[in-house]
Amino acid sequence: MIRLRKFGVVVGTRCTFDCRHCLLDKRKRKRSLREREKRLLCEVVRRYAPASLSFTGGETTLYVDDINRISSALPKNSKSNPGIVTNGGFASSVREARRMLASIRGLTYVQMSYDKFHAEFLPKSRLENLFNVCRELGIGFRVVTTLQSPLDLKITAELGAIGGFEVAVQKICDIGEAKKNGLAFRHFVFDKKVLSQVCPNRDQLVYQCGRGFSVCCSNLIYNGFGKYCLHKTPEDHFNSEFYKRMRNAVLGRLFVQHGGDPESLRPEHSSPCALCEHIFRTTDIVKTWPKK
Ligand code: SF4
Ligand code: SF4
Incomplete structure (x- = not known):
């Protein structure tokens, strides 16, 4: 049987914000889980009892009933730690933040997205409200902030001044x-270190609302290669040609093996997901895919 340690569910793509750097195309921020998807996700969670279960969106707090239904399917003795990723827009007061968090069953952590683009919609006081309520309720709290340039790192110092929580940084991908x-x-400049890297998400599985299961949650599925990397069930995914090829692939080796042209590597291919997309776009990798 497959071991599913980290499982993420994109529980819907609707959102309360309209960020200019969103990885989701604005026109596609309308999806919610259908009944058959909810049943399938409950079955997956029941069967595999993933150690880590995270819900992302869109804005997850628009989908509390679905989150509760799916996490209730975890086996009774499971040590799983359900968590949500949120923009924190609901935390207009300590009371509102408390009310929302209390409505999510078994919640063990909150990961808040906050950067200069979110700040266009969100006063920092809401972040503070959410952090304070998490602390009061014993719920883990961290912030992920994105970078368009190294200058954006100054926000980590501002967040550090509030203190008491982890701040992780992510570079903004060329999607959505x-x-x-x-x-x-x-x-x-092109950073050669990327050639020795592997898929950063290969140890997790994500269900994309309305689309399917994949370890990929970045360039391939958002930039037109979903048909190669999304599957109807976890079993289909882990037995797929995509997973077999990507599981242990060092990206530079994959690039050479499929006839990639070193002259085509540009500064924008310096992250694993951008290089991965470049491989799918410019080499023979998909031509060598077995026909179904
Ligand atoms: S809060 Fe997140 S999901 Fe919503 S628009 Fe902004 S980046 Fe997209
Ligand atoms: S784009 Fe490639 S490297 Fe990035 S998450 Fe998807 S499969 Fe992994």
């Missing part, structure tokens, strides 16, 4: 609204 608006992180 960020791609349309030219907001992806700018590399100025």
